[in-house]
Amino acid sequence: MTSSSDQIFLTQKFSAHNYAPLEVVLAEGRGVWLWDVDGHKYLDMLAAYSAMNFGHGNPRLLAAAEKQLKKLTLASRAFYNDQLGEFCKDLAALCGMQKVLPVNTGVEAVETALKAARKWGYEVKGVEPDQANIICFENNFAGRTISVVSFSTSSSASAGFGPLTPGFRIASFSDIATVERQIDKNTVAVLIEPIQGEGGVLLPPAGFLADLRKLCDTSKMLLIADEIQTGLCRTGKIFACEHEGVTPDMYILGKSLGGGIIPVSAVISSEQVMGVFTPGTHGSTFGGNPLGCAIGREVMSLIKDERPHEHALQLGDYFMTQLRALNSPHIGAIRGRGLMIGVDIRKESGPAKDFCKALKKHGLLCKDTREQTIRFTPPLVIDRAELDFALQGIKQVFSK
Ligand SMILES: Cc1ncc(COP(=O)(O)O)c(C=O)c1O
Structure with missing residues (x-):
């Protein structure tokens, strides 16, 4: 089942590779353009919900995948895996932590x-x-399994799937006092998206994350940062927590960790926290598979070499400034960090979905989230000329 907003995409078949051979996608597409099966070309302003941060058909990531495909793709967990050790070492270093537990999808x-x-x-x-x-x-928003929808505050996520998992409490994303009120002696952790993506690109108030860090320290709770959408350069830093100088006790990463090629996710933390897992207490057939690890290692190496977060910060500022300069009567708030940007459509102008449909006619693929917000999250390899192309289409749609 899909929400009505998904229909825009489901009614049309998109393909980076079917219409044009891969060489054309790479040469002409630069990793940010997609073609539908009728040959229409679109600028990808969604990047598969941030799973495609490094672009479609990124040559470095494809090469790493191809190389590993010819060696070893899946090893039984007890046997030799030529990539897992280095992947964990690299990822722990990137996060400034000690231990990595690789799994597959974000929700896992x-x-x-x-x-x-x-x-x-x-x-x-x-x-x-x-x-x-x-x-x-x-x-x-943290995915769709029973335990995870159990703490969703959206009834469409949890209704019909009961009995739900107990043990979760809800606080306001904008009021630290509501967090304090939820703490008791049995509170073990606070789980937060540093910017809520599916929630409408919502940023907590300045200082909120730092206050949470302090609360976690004083009340002996773990601060868990779900950076599945915000992490790996999307917001202009490698991790969105860095904007507030906060280090969580656990990072959760997914989406672009697999380079948009294969699902790869991981939990990264300290020796003390991850040490609670002993043989037999957690595991997954595909978690840490050599193919995923080889691609993940190349993702980290690309981040080091190309510093896409710096590009995202610059272009994000440019894009937001230009969006604000439109002064469109249809636009309420514009907010975001780096290339994770939300544009609120005023209620009286109609739902954001209608604007996404109109933008598609101008060659732009974007998607609404939460009825009144359009989320712009292009692949980070986008350049300024391509953003100007997007702005032209946006201008036409929003000046009507
Ligand atoms: C912040 C956040 N957490 C978790 C998830 C779940 O990831 P997956 O769809 O890979 O299970 C998502 C997916 O959009 C997400 O945005």
């Missing part, structure tokens, strides 16, 4: 972090058996 990594936090609560904090609770936020 969120589940892994929740399990780690609960076990840490029982074994390290001394919470009474089966009494742990975790604080989450209004408008959160």
